[in-house]
Amino acid sequence: MQQHDCSPLNDYIEYSESEMLARSEKFYQDIKRRHSIRSFSNRTVDKTIIENCLKAAGTAPSGANHQPWHFVAVSSPEIKKQIREQAEHHERGFYDGRAGEEWLEALKELGTDANKPYLEHAPWLIAIFSQKKGGINEADKNTNYYVHESVGIATGFLINALHNAGSRLP
């Protein structure tokens, strides 16, 4: 089956230049409010919101359209606890030697360390996996291309989608 046809895309939209200016400004004003957060409330977030953001991530471009990513959304307190324990174990190795002095120096002003309590506080954790082998169909075992780039772009889409969804009012 052909994957793509060449007819004009039916979701293509054209704008006036003034609309484009307004849209680009509005997007910039919103995206510049995105920040890396290392402290989360435990307010619940509806699963459908997370699913919509994952669907948005899945629209990202990828090498040969193989979509070499796998997103796992976790809300179970037990699994979040296990992830926190494993992450903190891994991070202790990083901060206690693996990182090296130069990297630790670069991280100093961020004030990060091996403690990750937010991995249990946040209502959802999203684990992102890269797939070196796969293809367009789930059972495929073909080589995937530009895996890191593709997964990085999809992760960027996900961050953008989550930021756009916003935070829940108390």
Ligand SMILES: Cc1cc2nc3c(=O)[nH]c(=O)nc-3n(C[C@H](O)[C@H](O)[C@H](O)COP(=O)(O)O)c2cc1C
């Ligand atoms: C590839 C990558 C790896 C990162 N690793 C970490 C990390 O291990 N721990 C952390 O707290 N932040 C991490 N960050 C977040 C950066 O520290 C953050 O993006 C940067 O300080 C700029 O701040 P901002 O995201 O609020 O603009 C990472 C960001 C990227 C893109």
